[in-house]
Every structure is written in structure tokens, then in C-alpha cells.
Amino acid sequence: MKIAIPLEQKDLNASLCPSFGRAPYFLFYDSDTEEGEFVENSAATTPGGAGIRAAQIITDYDADIVLTPRCGENAAEVLNKADVAIYKSMSGTARENVTAFLAGELALLRDFHSGFHHGR
Amino acid sequence: MADRRDMKVAVLSGKGGTGKTIVSVNLAAVAGTSVYIDCDVEEPNGHLFFKPVISSVEEVAVKIPVIDAAKCNGCRRCVDFCKFNALALIKNRPRVFAKMCHSCGGCMLLCPQKAISEQERTIGVIQRGTAGNVTVCTGELNIGEATGIPIIKRLLQLGAADVRCPVFIDCPPGSACTVMESIKDADYCLLVVEPTLFGIHNFRMVYELVRLFNKRCGVILNKCPAGGNPAEDFCVEHGITILSRIPFDHELGALSSEAKTAVWESERYRRQFALIYETLIQEVCHEAVAYS
Incomplete structure (x- = not known):
């Protein structure tokens, strides 16, 4: 099973990025091989629709699960339609979140926010 | 003046x-x-x-793309082209996020399958x-x-x-x-x-x-x-x-x-x-x- 996590830094001990679409990096962690890969999020700097593009990256990497503190409606739509399950992360590092998820301690994310597009 | x-x-x-x-x-x-x-x-x-x-x-009204699923072969050119991230490829088919679309018409011009047409949206x-x-x-x-x-x-x-x-x-x-x-x-x-x-x-x-x-x-x-x-x-x-x-x-x-x-x-x-x-x-x- 492949788990994707939005991160501030390329580090298993880094904390999660509060923004899914504009996270600088994603960690893709394969729970079968216990190996992780850090990928730069090319969506982070796009002017709009970052969530959609970021979700596209997640599906392109064939992730099964996303652990994130928050997620927008558009990104959630892409992920849901692509059968990627979205779980609400807890505070703490990427490593702690993977452990918690595998132990069944995380719940599905239920609230998806609308965009912060075109702010003044 | x-x-x-x-x-x-x-x-x-x-x-x-x-x-x-x-x-x-x-x-x-x-x-x-x-x-x-x-x-x-x-x-x-x-x-x-x-x-x-x-x-x-x-x-x-603005024009937004409509994709003919019968003609589309999932080549992804439209998705990669869209600078506004208004398209995503889900299960090998593009999906339009109408509210993100800036109506540039590029995806329609680019589609090798001619699978994209336009529709008006108020x-x-x-x-x-x-x-x-x-x-x-x-x-x-x-x-x-x-x-x-x-x-x-x-x-x-x-x-x-x-x-x-x-x-x-x-x-x-x-x-x-x-x-x-x-x-x-x-x-x-x-x-x-x-x-x-x-x-x-x-x-x-x-x-x-x-x-x-x-x-x-x-x-x-x-x-x-x-x-x-x-x-x-x-x-x-x-x-x-x-x-x-x-x-x-x-x-x-x-x-x-x-x-x-x-x-x-x-x-x-x-x-x-x-x-x-x-x-x-x-x-x-x-x-x-x-x-x-």
C-alpha cells in the first residue's frame, strides 16, 4: 500500500504541511517495502488549481492513501474519483503519522474546504 | 488627450x-x-x-471544454497543457473543473482526437x-x-x-x-x-x-x-x-x-x-x- 503525505521538508521527521495542494514536497511511503520517496510538488507554485494538480501527482504515483491535515474540495474530488482514500493526519512527524495510520488510529477526513482562490 | x-x-x-x-x-x-x-x-x-x-x-457566459468520452483516448495532452489546472486525468479520462477554466480554448485546439468541444456556462x-x-x-x-x-x-x-x-x-x-x-x-x-x-x-x-x-x-x-x-x-x-x-x-x-x-x-x-x-x-x- 502506498501512502502519500504533504511535507514541509524532505525528511521523515518533518511535520506535515498544513496545505495539501501547496505543500513543497510529498512523501510516498510504500508500507510493503517500507521504503519512502520524496517528490517535489510542482503544483506548489501554480497560480491556481494547485489542489487539482497536486492530486494528479498523487494519482500519477499510484498512491492508495493520503494523510493530510486539510484538503480542498477539488483535490478531494480528484482523489475520490481515483479511489484514493483521504485520512486526517494528527500532529507530529510523517513517520509518526505512518505508524498511527498503520495501527488504524487515523480516521477518514470528512471536511473539505472550498478554495482560497484569487484572494485580494 | x-x-x-x-x-x-x-x-x-x-x-x-x-x-x-x-x-x-x-x-x-x-x-x-x-x-x-x-x-x-x-x-x-x-x-x-x-x-x-x-x-x-x-x-x-464563458466557454468551457466538453469532452467526448467516445473519442478521447486518454492521451493527457489537454491535462498537461492546461496552465490553470482545470483538467485532471482520472482513470485515464480527463475531467473538467469548470470553475478553474479560463476559457483559453487551448485544450480543444490541441486534442489530437478532436474529442473536445465547447459549451457555454453562465x-x-x-x-x-x-x-x-x-x-x-x-x-x-x-x-x-x-x-x-x-x-x-x-x-x-x-x-x-x-x-x-x-x-x-x-x-x-x-x-x-x-x-x-x-x-x-x-x-x-x-x-x-x-x-x-x-x-x-x-x-x-x-x-x-x-x-x-x-x-x-x-x-x-x-x-x-x-x-x-x-x-x-x-x-x-x-x-x-x-x-x-x-x-x-x-x-x-x-x-x-x-x-x-x-x-x-x-x-x-x-x-x-x-x-x-x-x-x-x-x-x-x-x-x-x-x-x-
Whole structure:
């Protein structure tokens, strides 16, 4: 099973990025091989629709699960339609979140926010 | 050089609530025959003052792509092309996020399978009406839409199509693309500034913007305090023309809060705004001032 996590830094001990679409990096962690890969999020700097593009990256990497503190409606739509399950992360590092998820301690994310597009 | 009979004046401020609408509404009202265009399509409020008799309503639509699933082979060219991230490839089929689409039509041109066509989608309405001698054009963007630019474009076309008379463009707050669209064809930018640090900060941003657009501009200092005015200091420091100073005024505030047009309510304000209007004409049109 492949788990994707939005991160501030390329580090298993880094904390999660509060923004899914504009996270600088994603960690893709394969729970079968216990190996992780850090990928730069090319969506982070796009002017709009970052969530959609970021979700596209997640599906392109064939992730099964996303652990994130928050997620927008558009990104959630892409992920849901692509059968990627979205779980609400807890505070703490990427490593702690993977452990918690595998132990069944995380719940599905239920609230998806609308965009912060075109702010003044 | 602009002509007083058909000059286009954009009124903007950066920060919201500095008095753009009060200034543009009252200038239009005092100008005799004129056009007032409310480009603040996310929350238009000029019509509240004018209460125009509506003569026409039209919907504004944009074109969005529609994908023929039978023809699409999931090649992904459209998805990779879209700079606005309005397309995503899900289970090998593109999905359109209509609200993100900027209607560039690129995906349709690019599709090797010719699987993409366009369909119209309404994003808002434009109302046109009259109040006294003022033609009032109001654009309203539907809630949740990404951009009001198509509505502003159409609004400005409508305003320009009118009889030859001065046009006042009430711009959206901020300095983003909707403001740029609103000032693009203006002869002059009138910046309304309030004496707060936030107001001055955002005034700086629109001042930079109008210079970038090579627009001539001048300032109306609104809500002027009795003592020193940091907004005025900024103008003096940067050599920006000050056209007028409107004092901090409870009565003007009270009239506005009741959505009353000040120049139609009181002779004092009629004279005040008539004077601002005359100064504006001289500034915009460089009309010769009589030699003494």
C-alpha cells in the first residue's frame, strides 16, 4: 500500500504541511517495502488549481492513501474519483503519522474546504 | 488627450472601504449626463445609491471544454497543457473543473482526437438602467466563480457603447487582474486614499500598478483628519497630484449608510463634488485655465 503525505521538508521527521495542494514536497511511503520517496510538488507554485494538480501527482504515483491535515474540495474530488482514500493526519512527524495510520488510529477526513482562490 | 465629453475615469483604491463608490457615484451624479460602471463584480454596491430603473439584463457566459468520452483516448495532452489546472486525468479520462477554466480554448485546439468541444456556462449577469441622467451598469459575478474578468470586459463594452459622455469606472478593491482589466482603457486613474496605514499600504500597490500601466493618476484624500495625514505625506513625498481633500465627515457617512446619494441630498455636497469634478476635468483633459 502506498501512502502519500504533504511535507514541509524532505525528511521523515518533518511535520506535515498544513496545505495539501501547496505543500513543497510529498512523501510516498510504500508500507510493503517500507521504503519512502520524496517528490517535489510542482503544483506548489501554480497560480491556481494547485489542489487539482497536486492530486494528479498523487494519482500519477499510484498512491492508495493520503494523510493530510486539510484538503480542498477539488483535490478531494480528484482523489475520490481515483479511489484514493483521504485520512486526517494528527500532529507530529510523517513517520509518526505512518505508524498511527498503520495501527488504524487515523480516521477518514470528512471536511473539505472550498478554495482560497484569487484572494485580494 | 482625453476630452471632457467622453473621458473615462477609473476610480480605485487598493484597500476596500476607502470611498471609491462614494466618490464615483457622486461624481457621476454631479456630471450631468454620464455613465457609471460598477466593476466590483464580487460585491457591486453603486446601484444601492442610484436605485436605477433597470432597462436590460443580460447573462454573461464563458466557454468551457466538453469532452467526448467516445473519442478521447486518454492521451493527457489537454491535462498537461492546461496552465490553470482545470483538467485532471482520472482513470485515464480527463475531467473538467469548470470553475478553474479560463476559457483559453487551448485544450480543444490541441486534442489530437478532436474529442473536445465547447459549451457555454453562465458566470453572472449585467444590469443596465438609468437614474436621472446617469446610465448605471452593474456586473454581478455568481458566488463561487473564479474570475469576474469576462463580466468586466462586457461591462466596459456596454458603457463605451453609450452616447458621448463621461464614464466613471468604480473598480474592485485590490490590485489584482480584475483591477487591471477595469483600468485598461481608462484615460485617468483616480485613487481614493484613506489616512490609515493599511489604506496607504494598499494605495502604494495600486499606485505602482497604475504607473506600470502608464496611466495618469491623481489622488482624492478621503476621511481627512483634522491633524496630520500620513496619506498626504506619502503623496507629497512621491510627487503625486492631490485633486481634493474630503474631510472626515459624520454626515457623509450617515448618508452613505442610508444608501443616499450625497449630491442629490444636500447642496453642500453638490457643490463639493461639483468642485472636485471641475478639478478632475482640468487634470484629465488639461483644459486651459484662463490666464490672469
